[in-house]
Amino acid sequence: MPQSALLVTHGSPSDVETQEAALAALAVRVAFYLPGWHVKSATLAAPERLEEKLGRMAAPLIYPYFMAQGYFTGRVLPKRLAPFGLSPMTPFGVDPALLTLVETRLARELAARDWQADETAVLVAAHGSAVSKRSADAAQDFATALQERMGFREIRTGFVEQEPFLEPAARDLGQAICLPFFALVAGHMLDDVPEALEQAGFEGAVLPSFIEWPETAEIIAQALRAESQEAA
Incomplete structure (x- = not known):
């Protein structure tokens, strides 16, 4: 069968x-x-x-x-x-292979821009939840593991539905890459994330959601x- x-x-x-x-x-x-x-x-x-x-x-x-x-x-x-x-x-989102893929993709982004990891910040933009810690914990754990592997100047996690919210997290990052921790291209990716980045004055690179990788x-x-x- x-x-x-x-x-x-x-x-x-x-x-x-x-x-x-x-x-x-x-x-x-x-x-x-x-x-x-x-x-x-x-x-x-x-x-x-x-x-x-x-x-x-x-x-x-x-x-x-x-x-x-x-x-x-x-x-x-x-x-x-x-x-x-x-x-x-x-x-x-918790498959170890995803962390390896993101590391590879970020390394490629850095090389394409002639940036160094220790001179670059990463912003992990995630959903979060007003009722459960697990969504935020997954994104934060991912960010921590990514930082341990790559040694960025700074890595921040910002959320759409809970603190720390995405807009303040995206401020004053300078040379930076935004990694959206989203599976789909839906409402948050289409509206909330771009709006928060614009209001924060974020001028770095923004990667697509994972369904487009x-x-x-x-x-x-x-x-x-x-x-x-x-x-x-």
Whole structure:
């Protein structure tokens, strides 16, 4: 029987179909690295879409395309998977391969601008949460690990939904790169992050959200392959 996988993310309640289409496109890219696999997708924001997809698949691996092991990956998603006898894998944002990828990408950005790490600041722009610490903790842990690897002049983390907020965190950074710690190109990436950076007078480089990184699909495929081999 061919192996199957379902990519799941939160999506956007105000723009359901756009994010459904974006995640479906990512699933196609993941499938490129997994010949013979059936790779599908569903957002939690689309009513009953998850259950609809699961009803058509035979025991797929469930890959949470989330940036943290938080409320949705730890409570909401497992509850909705339970009737199908399934459980989610480790989320994208805490995969060690992501840290390696970001280190490589930042090194490339520095080289392209003839900048040195110890002369450059990094701003990690993240979602945060007014009700749970896990989202902020994941971004802060990522920033700390990144700093230990690369030795930037300074690294700051700023959030859309909690303190320290993104706008003040983005002020007075000088030579800097903004790393958005977001899975999708949705409301925060389209509106809140650019607005906060503009108000802060941030003039550094701004990287895209992870769904637009070419290597993201390969990281997901590697995780799915490893999970499948371990289960076998």
